[in-house]
Amino acid sequence: MIRFENVFKKYERNGITTQALNNINLTIRKGDIYGIIGYSGAGKSTLVRLINFLEKPTKGNVIIQNQVLNQLSNSELRQVRRKIGMIFQHFNLLESKTVFENIAIPLILLKEKKQTIQKRVHELLAFVGLSEKANSYPKELSGGQKQRIGIARALANNPDILLCDEATSALDPQTTQDILDLIKKINERYQITVVLITHEMHVIEQICHKVAVMEKGEIIEHGNVLDVFGHP
């Protein structure tokens, strides 16, 4: 489903070169909850940005559902990206828009009919348990509620892949647990492949099937969570 083949990524800025990814080989199967763990600067966000095609590899192939990303036309790329949802540490909601409008954004971009959008947004709000917040603004919500809205927006297009970038790092332990439970439910119910990046081991241990440990742009270990971190 997601494959990295000998992927390198170099950033050049003000004459300074950073080797963010150094020969990454990785296979993430359909239906996996795959954790990527590592310290700040290890290359986790770069890896996720390559999956989302926000960045191109300097060398090597990123393959999503049998499509080699650097060989696609722009319209083909849009098709692939439409099937990828993403949630963020700081939620990235638009503060000037209501909860309903935030969730509707991906559907409006796809020029869906008003009626379709109404129905879908209300279904998604019910799914994340926040139907009563449709007309609230993000600033009126708790962190956990904001992340639920982020999740609803990410699911609006029925994605095949959900990317989670430190999605619980700004939340307290109980709220973290609730959000992880919701991600697990999404994975189980809709067979959505989840790629989750974090610097927190307990997040990986709670919901991931597989894990890759990153250090200085390389994957230094990968496999089943129990094999990599040891049995309790």
Ligand code: ADP
């Ligand atoms: P992580 O997500 O694990 O913290 P990143 O992928 O953000 O790691 O960063 C990996 C390395 O690439 C770091 O050294 C970082 O400073 C560098 N880097 C990330 N993004 C950019 C960028 N847009 N321009 C230049 N350097 C970058």
Ligand code: ADP
């Ligand atoms: P229930 O039977 O408990 O109501 P459903 O299976 O009908 O649950 O789905 C719950 C909600 O999730 C519905 O609003 C549905 O539209 C939405 N949904 C369906 N498919 C997906 C998907 N692939 N990704 C995200 N949400 C989805």
